[in-house]
Amino acid sequence: MSLKRNILDLRKRKSEVLKGGGEKAIEKQVAMGKLTARERILYILDEGSFHEYDLFVEHVGRDFDMEKKKLHGDGVIIGTGTIHGSPICIFAQDFTVAGGSLGLMHARKITKIMDHALKMRVPLIGINDSGGARIQEGVDSLAGYGEIFFRNTLASGVIPQISVILGPCAGGAVYSPALTDFVFVVNNISKMFITGPSVIKTVLGEEISMEELGGAKVHAEVTGNAHFYAESELECFDQIKKLMAYIPWNNKQKATKIEPQLPKKKTKIENIVPGDPKMPYDIRDIIGAITDDSEFFEIMELFAPNIVIGFGRLNGETVGFVANQPKVLAGVLDCDSSDKAARFIRYCNAFNIPIITLEDLPGYLPGVDQEHAGVIRHGAKILYAYSEATVPKITVIIRKAYGGGYIAMNSRHLRADFVFAWPTAEIAVMGPEGAANIVFRKEISEAEDPDAMRQVKIEEYKEKFANPYVAAARGYIDEVIEPEDTRKMLLHALQVSANKAVSGPSKKHGIPPF
Amino acid sequence: MTEKKYETIIVHSAKYLTEYTRKYRNRPIWATPDENLIYSFIPGTIIDVHVKAGEKLKEGDSLLILEAMKMHNNVQMPFDGQIVKVHVKPGEKIPKKHLMLEIKPL
16 A cells, blocks of 8 residues: 555656646747757657656755755756667756756756766767856856866767757857767757857947857858757757767767668769869769768758768768868868868767768968968868878869868878779869969960960960879879769778778877867 | 859969858958058947047057946057047947047158
């Protein structure tokens, strides 16, 4: 009898806590177009797989009458479950409970599940929806953030860490997502900033809306803080599940291999690329003509679109693509695109994902703004990341590979394992126009018709150097291949590289140009 | 593809057809600073203007007080010279990069 009573008592206690912030607060959450924390978890995880912990944790605030307040679960839900049948750890801040504000016990719940994820070597997904530090708990809440940041750093490169911004994430709180691998944002719902619009207005007189300052679009397109942008929470959850299918569960594993498929696209690769190297095309059409089922899962689609990064599969196995995009800014490297590519290369390297580089770029973007924004140190990141990477690294030079861009895009000299070139490749110190102007300066200026002479000299240079054979003669490229054979060559190169083993000098860590 | 209107980017004398990003369009365009134009370096309120047009001053002389973030910033004459024109008056709220004074060296 009494046992039965104990169980009923447990059920009563549970149902009380599961109400979160109560009906009114949940109504408000729904009115903002948001799902509740628990609904979000259930959508992301496999059906029926979620198990919650620390349901009965209570806050420890004793000042400002906080001791009289009951905060269910202290504003955060933690637990484990599965995605695609494999276990993961997850936490979700509950905005309906004290605005999801972070106090000592709230932070302890998060760090508990983080420790668990790292120990068990399973991915961690964090859903952020919080007004920020719980001011009433003072320095305890700062301590909480610090403990989270430390663990984010500790787990970096060991387990995948995913941040989903589904509400405000302001002040110090933004640094946890910034330390994780992938950040997901949703239009009209995600808000991230260090200093909010009202403070900015007061101290600087600059007027800006929350959306313009730190909305989803801004972070996906301008700042590069977000990697995936969705129009709705449900679309966002689908993106998360899709991403999880491409990546391994920890740094000791490889991504799950699936049934190999042929590319769907019938387009002949050679019909995609215009013969004139100054004309644009969409590099993603080439990727689609190479990958299994023509699938390409693009990352950071809106930020620095002059370089394209993302996952695809070759023979059922995940590969990372880094590709110059001639369609946007002629595919130049600049501060943002270098930053974007370098970080992705390091992600692939940390998680045993081979990197395929598709190259077609005229060089670095000229301009005072670029130089002053530090294109030297940003550009150096891409050199560092490629050089450091020890996963299989394969390059296909499609058209232009000029100057510093040629070196940076996983050249032989940075220890690419295979470098293939299409017969349309131009591997040279710069394009024919620029080179002719310098090499034949005298002939051009002294000619009766300098413009005609310039054209003659450009053609002469083009004939001699704008091809893959000078580089092939030095062994800098391994093979000049027919475009139609690209997939075949990549599959073989990956097969050969499957047991690749290289090691560098022993060191604590390098000093990348962060 | 030929119907689409493309922008151009020039790298090493070669002109490439391509699209621009919003960020590229909004990039700051460099202009050599004119040392005879004194702009506000921060948004704020003009508390006091100490000079009038035609006045001759020495380097370091106070020109005006600009209050921003609760601080009174004393804006000084960068070199020996003369005031050409005063564009602000006390009490005026100004944004960042607002032209406050025109001066010329003597």
